[in-house]
Amino acid sequence: MSKPSALRRIVLTGLACSLLPLSAFAQDAYPTKPITLIVPFVPGGSTDLTARLVAKFAGQELGQTIIVENRAGAGGSIGMAQVARAKPDGYTIGMATVSTHGSNPAVYPKLAYDAVKDFTPITNVAAVPSVFSVHPSVPAKTMKEFIALARANPGKYTFASPGHGSLGHVNIENLTMQLNIQLLHVPYKGAGQALTDATSGQVNAITDNLSSSLPFIKSGKLRPLAVLSATRSPDLPDVPTYAELGTDMKEAGWFGIVGPAGMPADVVKRLNQAIHKGMQAPEFKQRLAEMGGTPVPNTPEQFQAQIKQAVARYSEVAKKAKIQLD
Numbered sequence: 093m094s095k096p097s098a099l100r101r102i103v104l105t106g107l108a109c110s111l112l113p114l115s116a117f118a119q120d121a122y123p124t125k126p127i128t129l130i131v132p133f134v135p136g137g138s139t140d141l142t143a144r145l146v147a148k149f150a151g152q153e154l155g156q157t158i159i160v161e162n163r164a165g166a167g168g169s170i171g172m173a174q175v176a177r178a179k180p181d182g183y184t185i186g187m188a189t190v191s192t193h194g195s196n197p198a199v200y201p202k203l204a205y206d207a208v209k210d211f212t213p214i215t216n217v218a219a220v221p222s223v224f225s226v227h228p229s230v231p232a233k234t235m236k237e238f239i240a241l242a243r244a245n246p247g248k249y250t251f252a253s254p255g256h257g258s259l260g261h262v263n264i265e266n267l268t269m270q271l272n273i274q275l276l277h278v279p280y281k282g283a284g285q286a287l288t289d290a291t292s293g294q295v296n297a298i299t300d301n302l303s304s305s306l307p308f309i310k311s312g313k314l315r316p317l318a319v320l321s322a323t324r325s326p327d328l329p330d331v332p333t334y335a336e337l338g339t340d341m342k343e344a345g346w347f348g349i350v351g352p353a354g355m356p357a358d359v360v361k362r363l364n365q366a367i368h369k370g371m372q373a374p375e376f377k378q379r380l381a382e383m384g385g386t387p388v389p390n391t392p393e394q395f396q397a398q399i400k401q402a403v404a405r406y407s408e409v410a411k412k413a414k415i416q417l418d
Contacts, residue, residue, distance in 0.1 A: 122182060122359055126157040129349075130186040132171025134164045137283075138301050138383055142218050142347045143187040145379055149370030150363070166200075167258060168192040173204035176211060180352040182359035185214065188350045190343075191259040194402030198410040199257040199417050207403050212355040213395035215364045216348035217371065218385040221302045221321035222263065223328065225314040227293045235317040235337055238297075242273035250276045251297040252286035257417040259345070260286070260299050262406055263320065265413040267299075270339040290314065301345065302327065302384035320344055327384055343402075346388065348395055360392055 131143045140162065147158035163171035168191050175186030193207040205211075224235070230249070232238035242249055253261035256279040268275055278295050280286040283304065290298035291313040298305075299320070306327060308314040316331045321344040324333055334341040349367060351360070368389045370376060380387060390398075410416065 122362055123154055123156045125183065126159055127151075127154070127182070128159050128161050128184045130171050130175050130184065131160055131162045132164060132168035132175075132187065132189075132192055133162065135162050138220050138303055138345075138385070139168075139187055139189055139347055141383060142220075142380070142385065145376050146187075146217060146349065146367060146370065149373045149376050150367045151370075153366035153369045154362070167196055167255070169196055169200065169203060169205075172196075175350065176205040176352055178352045180212065180354040180356075182351060182355055182363065185349055185351045185363070186211075188213075188348050188399070189259075190345050190402050193350075193399045195257070195259045195262045195406045195410075197403050198406035199262065199415050201416060202418065208396075208400055210353050211350040211399075212353055212360060213392045213399060214349040214351060214360055215367050215392065216346055216388050216390050216395045216398060217367065218347045218380055218383075219321070219344040219388045220347065220383060220385040221319050221325055221344040222260075222299050223302045223305050223309070223316050223325075223331070224264075224267070224297065224299045224318040224320070224334075225290070225305055225309065225316045226297045227290060227295070228312065228315050229293050230296050230315070232317070233315070235332060238317055239271055239273055239337075242268075242271075242275060246274040247276050249297060250278050250295040251299070252278050252280060252290045252295040253298075254283040254286050255279050255281060257410075257415055262409055262413070262415060263341075264297075264299050265415065266341060266409045267334065267339065269409075269412060270341070271337065303382075306384065325384060344386075346398070348398075350395075364392060 129143055129147050131140050133139045143160050147160050151158040163174055172192045178184035197207040232241050251264050289295050291308050309316050316328050318334055319325050319331050320334050322342050371387050
């Protein structure tokens with residue numbers, strides 16, 4: 093072997109070796125461009141506000157901008173379908189909820205995505221309780237009194253929901269079946285109108301996010317009777333949970349981050365760590381608490397288990413209550 097040839101091989105070998113750490117560095121550098129976080133609901137709601145907290149504080153940890161993009165429609169299904177179809181490179185992620193990954197799969201037989209197979213769970217973020225409230229004209233000061241009224245008058249008392257097959261609808265159907273009472277369902281085209289009519293007395297009862305209902309509870313326009321949460325809410329310490337009433341309903345509504353199926357494990361880990369770190373910021377915790385929310389970070393595996401449980405639970409309720417949407 094001639095000296096020039098040997099020298100050439102040494103140089104080429106050195107170059108090849110030098111590319112290995114550069115390749116590893118390129119992978120570790122994720123993200124190298126802005127990330128899109130799709131929110132499948134309109135701006136201003138609890139899902140949107142939680143997503144914007146994640147975007148701000150996780151974006152700071154990642155050193156990249158996280159752009160919140162609202163894609164509302166069909167109870168969150170349109171936005172989630174877009175996440176499912178995205179390239180699984182970590183640059184398109186979505187805000188999953190117990191609606192998009194629990195009740196929707198249960199009531200939409202032709203849903204454009206599979207809540208389990210079409211997504212990569214990254215982490216749960218927040219738990220926000222809902223509250224069952226009645227208009228002050230209803231002669232019941234407690235949930236036990238309301239149950240007695242409803243049993244004595246089957247179908248007399250009405251409840252509002254954001255729409256047929258919505259999470260609010262399915263949750264109350266679940267509650268009424270477990271409490272052995274009958275209420276008349278009044279569906280609306282959105283939570284805003286449902287809440288308006290509940291506070292004006294056009295309907296007797298409603299279940300809604302605590303953050304949305306709390307101002308009306310404080311002003312006396314709604315009377316809280318029960319909270320759907322693992323524990324009592326600090327905002328309503330005297331109001332019992334659904335579980336205290338003898339039901340198996342314990343889980344508050346949740347908001348978590350998912351991506352398309354097939355995301356690289358290192359990218360999932362990077363996002364999980366950045367979101368968890370961002371959630372430790374005092375401002376994050378304070379603003380979440382103002383919405384009545386509690387941080388619930390977990391692993392991708394734990395979040396996957398939550399999603400599977402939600403699909404199974406709501407599928408059973410929808411089947412029993414015969415709730416199905418085309």
